[in-house]
Structures are given as C-alpha cells and as structure tokens.
Amino acid sequence: MKVEIRVFATLRRYLPELGIGEARIMEIEPGTSMGDIQEAIGLPADEVKIIMCNNLNVEPDVIAQDGDRITYIPAVAGG
Amino acid sequence: MAKKIVRIDMSELVATYENVPEKWSRWAGRGLTSAIVVDEVDPTCHPLGPNNKIVIAPGWVTGSPAAPSSGRTSFGGKSPLTGTIKETNSGGLSGQKIAKLGIAAIIIEGMPKNDKWYSIFISKDGVEFEEVGGLVGKGMYEVDELMWEKYPNKPAVIGIGQAGEMKLSNAGISVNDPENEPGRYAGRGGLGAVMGVRGVKAIVIDDKGGPGVEIADKDLFTQGRKKLTAAITEHALTKKDGGLHAFGTNVLMNIINEAGGLPTRNFSAGQFEGAAKISGEAVAENINERGGVGTTDHPCHPGCIIKCSSIYPDEKGNPFVSVLEYETAWALGANCGIDDIEYVAKMTRECNDIGLDTIEAGNTIAVAMDGGYLEFGDKEGAFKTFDEIRKGTPLGRIFGQGVEATAKAFGVYRVPTVKGQSMPAYEPRAIKGIGVTYATSTMGADHTSGYTIAPEIAGVGGKVDPLSNADKAELSLTFQAATAFIDCTGYCLFIAFPILDIAEGWAGMAESVAGVTGMDVTGDDVIAMGKEVLKMERLFNEAAGFTPEDDRLPEFMRDEALPPHNVKWTMADEVLDKVYAWVHED
Structure with a gap:
C-alpha cells in the first residue's frame, strides 16, 4: 500500500529532492507505524515535534493506512 | 534617578515631566498603558475625540543591558476599531531608547487648536515640538528617511502614514527598525488614527547621553537573564537556525x-x-x-x-x-x-x-x-x-x-x-482554543492575546486536541494571563515558547524583572499579575458598554461547516462566559 510523505521547515533537508509542499509517495507494508516511516526516511527522533496524518495530530505508534497523507513537523510557532 | 512620566499636551504644545505615582509604579509596558488609560480616559469617550489619549510605554526590562529580545514598546488608548481599550505592541528601536532616557511612559493628550501637524523630538534635554506641514501626505518610508537626515544619532521614529492622517480605523503606528525601515507596527486597533487626532505625525526619540535603565539588584537580574537566554538558545524553535530564525513566523x-x-x-x-x-x-x-x-x-x-x-x-x-x-x-x-x-x-x-x-x-x-x-x-x-x-x-x-x-x-x-x-x-472552527481567545480577549479578535496555538498545534507547553472544545476556557485564560504579564516585561512574546517548555527559563524571566525593578516577583506570580492587567482592561470595556454577549464569534461560524474537517463553531456561550467570570468573583 502507498502513503504520501511531506516534511516542512528545518526537516526539509532530510528529503532535499522534494519541492516545498511536495510529497514522496512511499510503498509500505501493512502494520507500518508513523514512527517506522519516520525512521525509514531518516528523520531524527529529536527533531520531529509533531506528526500529522490526514490533517490530525497523531502519535508515532499509530499504524499507517493506504492513502494516508502523513506530515512530519519540527518545532514551529510564531504568529 | 527615578523614572518619569512625560505628559505632552498637544493643545498647548507643552511637555511636563512627572513622577510616577504610586498607583502606577508596579507596572510597565501593557500594564502601565492600560493602568493610565483606565485612570485617564473616559471609557465612553469617542475614540477620535478630544478625551482619548495615546500612551506609550517600554517594558520592565526594556533597555537594560543584555536582557535578550526585550525591545518591545506598548501603545495604549481607546480603539477606534473596537471601542475597547487597546494595547498593541511593537518591536523596533523605540522601546529601548525611551527606557534609556529614564522615561516610564509618554502620555499624549489634547489636540492642536490650529489643525496643524507636528513632530515631537524627545532627548535627554527634553521635548521639542516642530510644525511639519511638509510631511503631511507622505508615507512612512519617506518620513523615516527624512527624520534620520534631520536627526543625526539614528533615533527611533514612531510615526503614522496617510491612514493615520485620515483617522482611519485601520491606521497603525509605525516604528523603525535598525535599518530605518518602517516594518514594525503597533498595528492593531487603529491607534494610528488616535495619534493623527492629536496632530502628531512623528515622535523622534534620541537616547544619546540618557541616564540608562537602573538595575535594582544586579546579581538577581544577571541570574535571571542568563537562565532566560539559555532557554531561548536551547529550544529547538528559538535557537540559532531553528524554525523561527530560519523561516520567520511564516514557518507556520x-x-x-x-x-x-x-x-x-x-x-x-x-x-x-x-x-x-x-x-x-x-x-x-x-x-x-x-x-x-x-x-x-x-x-x-x-x-x-x-x-x-x-x-x-x-x-x-x-x-x-x-x-x-x-x-x-x-x-x-x-x-x-x-x-x-x-x-x-x-x-x-x-x-x-x-x-x-x-x-x-x-x-x-x-x-x-x-x-x-x-x-x-x-x-x-x-x-x-x-x-x-x-x-x-x-x-x-x-x-x-x-x-x-x-x-x-x-x-x-x-x-x-x-x-x-x-x-x-x-481558523477557530478547526482550532477551538484560539476561538475562545478571539471571543473573550479584551482586545477584540487577537491571537497574541492568548496564543493557544502553542499546545493545540505546535506541541509547545503541552499537547491538546485542537478540534476538541474540552477545557479550552481554562486554557485560553491561562494563556491570556501569562501574555498580559509578558506584555509588561518588554520581552518579545516569543520567549513564551521556550519558557513554556523549560521551567528554568520561566523562572529566569521573572527573576530578571525582579532584578531590574526591585519588586518581589517570581515565576509563581506571573498568572496572578497578568490577571490584574486583564481585570483592569475588562472593567474598562464593561464601562464602555461591552457585555458578555459581545464575547461571541460571528454567526456564520456556527452555521457553516469548515472543510477539510467539516466542523462548525460549537462552543457553548456558558463556556465563554466562564472565561472572565472571575473578574466579579475574586
């Protein structure tokens, strides 16, 4: 099954081939968690502050489903 | 040398230096602008009339040596946009220079009798007025440039563009930055129009030779500012090359x-x-x-x-x-x-x-x-x-x-x-806590009044579900109170992000305030003192005619579902009413 992976801000340097807001389409096995995907694409655990799946905050142990839109986010705030 | 209030009467073109009265002596920044507005501005006055005032105040630590990110200036008055009390603060050069002149606040009142426009020059030698008809109709890029040509010491320039001259309700007050660009704004609430009513096109602050900021307890101040600096430089959001440094607020x-x-x-x-x-x-x-x-x-x-x-x-x-x-x-x-x-x-x-x-x-x-x-x-x-x-x-x-x-x-x-x-x-339908802040803030819809986005979206200061209504009244009030305190310090509100996560930084902020002012303030006093400021502002608004029914989001947000979550605003009115109920209970 396939999922969409996006990274923003300071995490973009780990997937430098992606333009801003572009997604990597990734083939995963059933039972793969958000944390597993994070590790597979090489995002350091101490730099990922928030994981969003389909526009909702989720924890790393949540299992990804086919077609999920998954986003890894570092420390951000402002306004 | 004790700090002074500079009172500027535009009707007579006279400035007087006054001692800070006891009732205002605990406050600086937002706390001081709001205290003065509460005491001196009739809540029912027309914001563009002769009875409104502009109050300008740096924070407690602004201008003190090496207090990090502490250059804020608060501007207060009654807002032409909202009809409420207003405090809107800005970065730029003004706060540090006002503080280094030994000035706690500038109060500008009255209106010129001759419909003329003036600049006000404030230095260690006092206040000078100059008629500046030639600046009328000019935008802030040109005004800033002309002021730096006229005054040699790279002064702070506080000014209004054409919008303020026309007394428009969306007129902000500009402050120049270190490159003399006019991008720093006490923008919200139309106080630029209130400055325009006073006939003031620009206020120029030259701190050369000023007395500087007195530090009551240097050891405590140093201890506090070091703890705060460590928290800022350590936190992933505010450290060098972190999200805010690399991408600015638009990282969001x-x-x-x-x-x-x-x-x-x-x-x-x-x-x-x-x-x-x-x-x-x-x-x-x-x-x-x-x-x-x-x-x-x-x-x-x-x-x-x-x-x-x-x-x-x-x-x-x-x-x-x-x-x-x-x-x-x-x-x-x-x-x-x-x-x-x-x-x-x-x-x-x-x-x-x-x-x-x-x-x-x-x-x-x-x-x-x-x-x-x-x-x-x-x-x-x-x-x-x-x-x-x-x-x-x-x-x-x-x-x-x-x-x-x-x-x-x-x-x-x-x-x-x-x-x-x-x-x-x-969007308050998708991030409920910020909706509570918009609804209940003493300033009208304003994110900086109580930035619940930190825990609702960014995972800073805890994590809460943005789509849930649960406990958002308490969350918003806590953020509104902490913000009101930080708005008194002169520190940039963005210090809140590291100190919400790093307890030493929170304590350090309070210690630096205690060190400068000599007041007995610790991290445990932050919320209570913030609530004192909120109470002053809330009571002003009540006297101006605002009721709990004004603490509501617009009707369309209850009627229209917002994609992608397809959610409406569903917060009960009773929950919103609870946010400020303590004002009449405590």
Whole structure:
C-alpha cells in the first residue's frame, strides 16, 4: 500500500529532492507505524515535534493506512 | 534617578515631566498603558475625540543591558476599531531608547487648536515640538528617511502614514527598525488614527547621553537573564537556525494549512492550495537566491537573539520589505486566494508605507472579494486598493475603516470579526482554543492575546486536541494571563515558547524583572499579575458598554461547516462566559 510523505521547515533537508509542499509517495507494508516511516526516511527522533496524518495530530505508534497523507513537523510557532 | 512620566499636551504644545505615582509604579509596558488609560480616559469617550489619549510605554526590562529580545514598546488608548481599550505592541528601536532616557511612559493628550501637524523630538534635554506641514501626505518610508537626515544619532521614529492622517480605523503606528525601515507596527486597533487626532505625525526619540535603565539588584537580574537566554538558545524553535530564525513566523503557513486551520478565501475553507508558494520556506528560498541585502538573520531591535525577522530583497538584491510575517502573508495571500509571494510582498510594503495593519487590510480585501468587488485571487486588483486608501478616495476610506465597514458597504454576511476587529490566521472552527481567545480577549479578535496555538498545534507547553472544545476556557485564560504579564516585561512574546517548555527559563524571566525593578516577583506570580492587567482592561470595556454577549464569534461560524474537517463553531456561550467570570468573583 502507498502513503504520501511531506516534511516542512528545518526537516526539509532530510528529503532535499522534494519541492516545498511536495510529497514522496512511499510503498509500505501493512502494520507500518508513523514512527517506522519516520525512521525509514531518516528523520531524527529529536527533531520531529509533531506528526500529522490526514490533517490530525497523531502519535508515532499509530499504524499507517493506504492513502494516508502523513506530515512530519519540527518545532514551529510564531504568529 | 527615578523614572518619569512625560505628559505632552498637544493643545498647548507643552511637555511636563512627572513622577510616577504610586498607583502606577508596579507596572510597565501593557500594564502601565492600560493602568493610565483606565485612570485617564473616559471609557465612553469617542475614540477620535478630544478625551482619548495615546500612551506609550517600554517594558520592565526594556533597555537594560543584555536582557535578550526585550525591545518591545506598548501603545495604549481607546480603539477606534473596537471601542475597547487597546494595547498593541511593537518591536523596533523605540522601546529601548525611551527606557534609556529614564522615561516610564509618554502620555499624549489634547489636540492642536490650529489643525496643524507636528513632530515631537524627545532627548535627554527634553521635548521639542516642530510644525511639519511638509510631511503631511507622505508615507512612512519617506518620513523615516527624512527624520534620520534631520536627526543625526539614528533615533527611533514612531510615526503614522496617510491612514493615520485620515483617522482611519485601520491606521497603525509605525516604528523603525535598525535599518530605518518602517516594518514594525503597533498595528492593531487603529491607534494610528488616535495619534493623527492629536496632530502628531512623528515622535523622534534620541537616547544619546540618557541616564540608562537602573538595575535594582544586579546579581538577581544577571541570574535571571542568563537562565532566560539559555532557554531561548536551547529550544529547538528559538535557537540559532531553528524554525523561527530560519523561516520567520511564516514557518507556520504550511503547518496550519496541514492542520486544516488556515483561513482561506474569507474564512470559507481551512486549506489553501497555494500555501506552499507563500510560505516561509518559499520566502527563505527567494532571499537566499537573490542575495544582496536579503537575509533571514535579522533582529527587529538591537539585542534580539531569536531574530525571526528577515529582509526580503527585490530581484536585484536591493531592500524591498521587512518583514513578511505569517499573519501578513496569510492575510494578503491565502485569505484573498492569492498565491504570488511577490504581490504579497508588494502589498505588505504598501501597508508599511501607508500605515495599515496587514491583518485587517488583508481581511478587508477578502471581505470585499466575498462581496463581489474583485474575484478571489485577483492580485492586481487587490494591489490597486492600496492606492485608493493612500489617495483617500471614498472607496479607499471605506477599505481603510477595516472589515466591518467594508462588509457593510458590500453587503457581506461572512464577517470574521469580534468586537469590530478581524481575526488573524487561525481558523477557530478547526482550532477551538484560539476561538475562545478571539471571543473573550479584551482586545477584540487577537491571537497574541492568548496564543493557544502553542499546545493545540505546535506541541509547545503541552499537547491538546485542537478540534476538541474540552477545557479550552481554562486554557485560553491561562494563556491570556501569562501574555498580559509578558506584555509588561518588554520581552518579545516569543520567549513564551521556550519558557513554556523549560521551567528554568520561566523562572529566569521573572527573576530578571525582579532584578531590574526591585519588586518581589517570581515565576509563581506571573498568572496572578497578568490577571490584574486583564481585570483592569475588562472593567474598562464593561464601562464602555461591552457585555458578555459581545464575547461571541460571528454567526456564520456556527452555521457553516469548515472543510477539510467539516466542523462548525460549537462552543457553548456558558463556556465563554466562564472565561472572565472571575473578574466579579475574586
């Protein structure tokens, strides 16, 4: 099954081939968690502050489903 | 030398230096502007009449040596936009220079009898008035330049553009930055119009030879500022090359879009397909490619170590605009359906020049688009509206009055305001806590009053579900109170992010305040003292005629479901009423 992976801000340097807001389409096995995907694409655990799946905050142990839109986010705030 | 109040009477062109009375002596920044407004401004007065005042005050630690990111200046008065009390604060050069002159606050009252315009020059030698008819009609880029030509010591320049001269309700007050650009604004609530009523085009502050800021307990101050500095430089968000330094506040554009909370096309959707093109990442890419003066490493005032500001250059690398904040890029971009960062930059420069709050300006165009004046996404049309305002055409004057006036002019029902002030860049239907802040803040819809986005979206200061209504009244009040305290310190509100996560930093902030002032303040006093400020402001608003029924979000947010989460505003009125119930109970 396939999922969409996006990274923003300071995490973009780990997937430098992606333009801003572009997604990597990734083939995963059933039972793969958000944390597993994070590790597979090489995002350091101490730099990922928030994981969003389909526009909702989720924890790393949540299992990804086919077609999920998954986003890894570092420390951000402002306004 | 004890700090002084400088009272400036524009009716007589006289300035007097007064001792700070006991009743105001605990306060600085927002606490002091609000205390003075409460004591001296009739809550029922017309904001543009002779009985309103402008009060300007630096924070407790502003101007003290090596207190990090502490250059804020508070501006207070009764707001022409909201009819409430208003405190709006800014970075730039003014706060540190006022503080170093030994001034606790500047109170400007009265109106010239001759309809003439003046500049006010404040230095260690006192206050000088000068008639400046030649500055009338000029934008802030030119005013700042002329003031630095006239006054040699690179002074702070506080000024109003054409919007303030015309007494428009969306007129902000400009403060120059270290490069003498007018991008720092005490923008919200129309206090630029109140300054215009006083006949003041510019206030120039030269601190050369001033007495500086007295430190009551140097050891305690040093201990506190070091703890705070450590927290800022350690936290992933505020450290060097962290999110705020690398991308500015606009680091949020893609994130809030991802959360489904990015108000789009006048609050009709929660995601914008063009968000990436106007994001902080896109701005940083352009800055780095263009070179020249462009930089993402820019402090808005000397001594800022967060440096969320940037200088956005034109294609040749020359200075163009500073700074493209998240709120600004959202208001003039996503909310108008515009995905061209160059037009966002051009419109931001127009706001900085004419003297307009970018949030209200963008929302105003979006409401006009909703009313059929322009198509959403019409960037040329949007850009041209600013010249209408600059020239003071009837249409421009309507736009310059902000969202509510424009919505009436164009027959629009979707009016995203609370107490007359339009909402910033977070959709309250998708992020409920910030909706409670918008509804109940003493300032009208304002994110900086109680930034629950930190735990609701960013995981800073804990994690809570943005879509849940649960416990949001308490969350909002806690943030509103902490903010009210920080707004007294003179520290930038962004110190809140590291100190919410790092307890030593929180304690250090309070210790630095205690060290400068000699007051017995610890981290445990922050919320209680913040609530004292909120209570003053709330009671002023009640006396001005506001009731709990004014603490509501607009009707359309209860009726229209917001994609992608397809959620409505469902917070019970009783929950909103609870937020400030303590004012009459404590």
